[in-house]
Amino acid sequence: MSLEQELFEQRFARIREIAALGYRPYGQRFDFSHTLGAILASYSEKTAEELEANRVTVKVAGRIQTIRRMGKAGFTHIQQSGERLQVYIKKDAVSENEYKLWQLLDLGDIIGVEGYLFRTRTGELSVHAETVTFLSKNLMGMPEKYHGLEDVEIRYRQRYLDLIANPEVQQAFQTRAKVVRSFRRQLEERGFTEVETPMMQSLYGGAAARPFITHHNTLDIDLYLRIAPELYLKRLIAGGMERVFEINRNFRNEGVSTRHNPEFTMLEFYQSYADYRDLMQLTGDLLKQVALDATGNTVVEYQGQQLDFGNVRRYSIREAVCEYWKGPVKPSMDNVRDPEWLLAHSEKTTAGEALVDIFERHCEDALIQPTIIHEYPVEVSPLAKQNPEEPAMTDRFEVFAAGMEIGNAFTELNDPDEQRRRFEMQLSMREKGDDEAHQMDEDYIRALCYGMPPTAGEGIGIDRVTMLMTNAKSIRDVILFPLLRPEGEIGIAQWLREASAK
RNA sequence: GGGCCGGUAGCUCAGUGGUAGAGCAUCUGACUUUUAAUCAGGUGGUCGCGGGUUCGACCCCCGCCCGGCUCACCA
Secondary structure, rough: OOOHHHHHHHHHHHHHHHOOOOOOOOOOOOOOOOHHHHHHHHHOOHHHHHHHHOOEEEEEEEEEEEEEEEOOEEEEEEOOOOOEEEEEEEEHHHOOOHHHHHHHOOOEEEEEEEEEEEOOOOOOOOEEEEEEEEEEEEOOOOOOOOOOOHHHHHHOOOHHHHHOOOOHHHHHHHHHHHHHHHHHHHHOOOOOOOOOOOEEOOOOOOOOOOOOOEOOOOOOEEEEEEEHHHHHHHHHHHHHEEEEEEEEEEOOOOEEEEOOOEEEEEEEEEEEEEOOOHHHHHHHHHHHHHHHHHOOOEEEEEEOEEEOOOOOOOEEHHHHHHHHHHOOOOOHHHHOOOOOHHHHOOOOOOOHHHHHHHHHHOOOHOOOOOOEEEEEEEEHHHOOOOOOOOEEEEEEEEEOOOEEEEEHHHHHHHHHHHHHHHHHHHHHHOOOOOOOOOOOHHHHHHHHHHOOEEEEEEEEEEEEEEEHOOOOOOOOOOOOOOOOOOOOOOOOHHHHHHHHHH
């Protein structure tokens, strides 16, 4: 039998001992008077004398993270929501039963403690326990107290253990919630309505990506998990819901990396009677406020760089190529307007695709500060409205920060016949082997045929924005359960079977 | 999918072609303000899996599994 299983059985056996003392090994409701965070916030400044003069009684609950037993007394740190507080348990100060319970406690058990606040000789704010109760049993070995849990595979597979062992992880996911809350609140304040549109679609669209395929049994039809909500949200715009947004999952059947997870969360919002210039302004406002709400500052440190969300810069894609060109001789604006020059500097077959290809190779990773890049070629923008002055380009922009694309916006194409031509252009690209090219969506065109108001729309990658706000190097650090290959046999049911048979 | 790196005790990590190690955790004992508590003693390993080379493999070779980084693809 492995050490881990022996430990498991030892702890399993303690369930009976705990019950024999009159406690329920898996506890019952417990009214705590303060969260640990509230105690730390209110009493961290109080001196030992102040705490003694005005005795504060508290009732707290948490998971045992450390235990130091010394003869007839001892200390334990309990943790709640990522916050830790020390508890002092002395034989004289609790009942005989409670002291026996204390001697049975293991790392990872969850207990409730009532007592008064004081400072130890070394000055740490602590609870002097007067009563102790038992709330839940841990049967597992806990990660090392000093280093925590470092194995990234275990951290992602068993996120619960990561959250227990590494309190700062909770903080990152709190920040993620703040990001989402901030976007939602800001959009609601501006009159946007939150909606939910289908995740299972019989036609997929709104982005260039390969889909996941699933099947509905009773209808006997294959369905795609959506790659974007775009076409449904614009149907709502056509229907007269003038400002809508959705924050939800998209699914793209593509590789995983530090910046890509097959399912990821996207904010998309659409505003009738606006254009992409309005959204440039709005994007700057939204991001600035998100940074404030998530981190308390418009300047955010990311991987050693200071990102200033108070000042989102703007370049046209051509300006960016001229500015960030990596070779010794920077091209001129005339060069980057010239289809022959573009095709000579890229493997792509059209001037527009070549421009984007060059931009991605030369500029994208250099865009550290939050930056809007505007004017994208029509070939790569099948749903965006053309620029009236220059039909080869669309009224579209993307937002970059830390070398990552975090947003994409454009004035929506609302001319049904032009949309038909764009879809047909995509179909011919598909025939040439581009399996990410757009499908024809006739119901969407039909909606446009009823007349959709001039509209601007935008998508913002919530996971990536959260990476920036939490200084996360990998998208997996801001997704609670990132996609991993399934693990092998775990075998814990057998452990329980054996332990409970004894 | 390609390249590179990694998988050794529950956790964090050393290690060498010749009997598998440390710290923490765990167990026993001491200790009524400790805090990476301390002190004394003990338990604990299919060295990711499967082949091969060798007198002998955790170590060398081949295949596979899982993960990380990176490139490709993408947001």
